[in-house]
Amino acid sequence: MSDDLENQLRAALRPVEPSAGFAARVMARVEAEQRRQARRRWRIPASLAASILLGLGLYLRVHQQRETAAGLEARRQVIEALHLTDEKLDLAYQTVKEASGS
C-alpha cells in the first residue's frame, strides 16, 4: 500500500522537461511585467504634470478673459466719462448761447 503510494507520488512528481520556448516565454512575461511596472511608476507623476498643465492653461484662460473684461469695462468708462464731460461743457455753451440770445 505504501509502495503504491510512493510509486504514485514518484510518477506524479517525476521531473518533466519544459516544453520548447518555455524559458523565452517566461523571460518575455518578466520583461512585460517590468515594462508594466515602469509605466505604472510614471503614471502618477505624468498625471500630476498633466493636471498642473491643465490647471495652468485654465488659469491663463480665465486670467485673459478677466483682463479682457476689465479692459473693455475701462474703455466703456473712458467713453462714458468723456461723454459726460462733453455734455456738461455743452451745457455751459448752451447757457452762454442763451445769454447771448436774450
Add this chain to the structure above:
Amino acid sequence: MTPIRTYLLLGMLGSANAWGAPAQVAPVQPPTQAAPVPGAPVPAAPDARLALPDLSALAQKASQSVNITLDPSMLAMASRFLDSDDPQDAAALEIIKGLRGIYVKSYTFDQDNAYRQSDIDAVTNQLSSPGWTRLVQTKSRKTRANVDIYIMLVDNRAIGMALIASEPRQFTIVNIVGSIDLNKLHKLEGRLGVPNLDIDSPAK
C-alpha cells in the same frame, strides 16, 4: 493753437467771441504766481486730483448714478482696448494720452433739489486752493443749471481740470488729472453728438 490759448479763449468768454455775450459768465482770473524766494524750500508740485467726497447717501437717493475712477493703470488698460481705426475711439485715445486720471461722479434724481449745497461746497472748497483757477462759471435761469469749470495751472501749463455741473435733477463732478488739451476734446465734439463749440476761432 496751444491748449493754454484755448483755455484763455474759453476764459475770455466775456470778450467778443463765438460764445456770445458775457452777462452770465465770470471772467477768468489769471493765476498769480509768487516769485520764488532764493534758498526757500521748493514746494511740492500741486496735485490736480480732488478728494471727491463720499456721496453714497446721494447715490442711494439717485435714480441713476455714475461713479468712474480711472487711475493711470486703468487708463493704460483702456487705451489697449480703444480701437485707433474707430474715429470715436481714436479721438478718446488722443485725449487720454496725456492724462493721469479721470474721476467722475454723477447723480440723476427723479425730483428737484435732492442734493444739498454742502455737497457742492465739499468740492468747490478744494478748488479755492492755490493752483486752481476758475475758467468759466455759467448760471442758466432757463434750465437752472450751473456749470463751473476750473483748471489747475502750473507754469502756465494746465495739469488738471474740474467741472461741477449742478442741475435741478442732476449733480455731476468731473476731475481730469493731467494735461488735457481742449482742442482734442473739441475733436470729440460732434462725434459724440455735441455740437462744435467753435472756441478756437477768434477771428470769426
